[in-house]
Amino acid sequence: MDRRILAPLLLAALLSACSKRDEPPPAPPAPAPQAAPAPAPSGPEATPGNVMLSEGKESGALAGAAGTTGGPTNFGDPSTDSEALALADRPSGLVDALRGTPSLMQEPRPPELANTENKDVRRTRSYAMQPPTIPHKTDNYQVDKYANKCLTCHSRSRTEESQAPPVSITHYTDRSGNFLAQISPRRYFCEQCHVVQLEVKPLVANTFQDVDTLLKQQQAKPREQ
Amino acid sequence: MHSLIDLLKRYWRTIRRPSAYYSLGFLTVGGFIAGIIFWGGFNTILEATNTEVFCTSCHEMYDNVYQDLRQTIHFNNRSGVRAKCPDCHVPHNWTFKIARKMQASKEVWGKIFGSISTREKFLAKRKELATRELARLRANDSRECRNCHDFGYMDFTRQSKRAVNAHSTSLERGEKTCVDCHMGIAHRLPDLTPEGQPAGG
């Protein structure tokens, strides 16, 4: 079969297999619940002491998640369906780094905003190809078709004066591997790959080990072959 | 017409002669008080043209450069200390301020004839406008910046390393002025690459 037909077919098959696993799909944004079969105007009476649902349409994502997706797993309107209400009101077993574990009926307190770390100290890279993280604030730095603020310090011609790391040669190649005289358009938007860091605890536990650690472990193991 | 000329001649004669009915004290003090009232009113009006509300009353300013400013630290920040339009664009020194106010007749002309009355016209002219303002600030060594940000009172122990490096070297020696590095701090930059050079890093 022609490769041009086979590839999209495989892709489609893969996507449909993925979507079957993730029922119900993630909650759509606010407009969706309005089109769903169970609108929430009866909210305030049927849900004692619950702030989220009494806000009616503003409950948005939660109303959608509680069952007005309109798909095959339709729980009905949680404000009138006591079964759905009971289901929704228990602590969710889900690990959601942003929400934590309160039940879907509670509105968790979001963490406080943290300031960007601005220490100008280089950090370890987890793997050789990692785009280095930005060690300083970049609030309001303009990077658009008119101007690129990052390059006012990090471009090759400005490095001597700014003492900032110049962009690497990899940023000057186009996708065919040709070297260009200026930053390649595919690498022009720095913050697509390079990020600042905040002084907060990681949201999700991370067991990543970099290759040096793995190599040391291998060498430390007695060779039993 | 004839009687008008006669009238003017009569009043001119009255003004030229010493007053017969008003004392020296009355004329002097009355004139002085009137002068105070006038000067106060004049300066009130002058300062009224130096307010953010006045500057942004033109849609050309409100829709374009003011919207840029609203996203920046000079508009909204931790301490609430703000810069408004005249803080940067109108010199504080009286002579230069009056000169700038007369120069504003160009802006009145531009408003009447719509030189930047649409977004497209504004964007087309943006490089010229920005270049002019940057040249002004470079020429006067960012005097308007220094109206608030006094270099002699900067505490280097409270600045980040990058800032200390930059300020203690080229700024201190006078090789660079504030706006050379901080251009774009208040309004978005247009493409400032010189004509004939390709844009981008």
Next chain:
Amino acid sequence: MEDEQRKTEETRSFLFLTVVMAPMLAVLFVAGYGFIVWFYQLLAGPPTG
């Protein structure tokens, strides 16, 4: 000239001078000064701070 008329003329002249003429002249002088400085700056370059 009659006294009454003279007094009236003087009053009117005084008011005209203080309320109209002097302010207008002051504004013209200041504006003229501003224009002169502006044109001087066009020729001699902007202020160097």
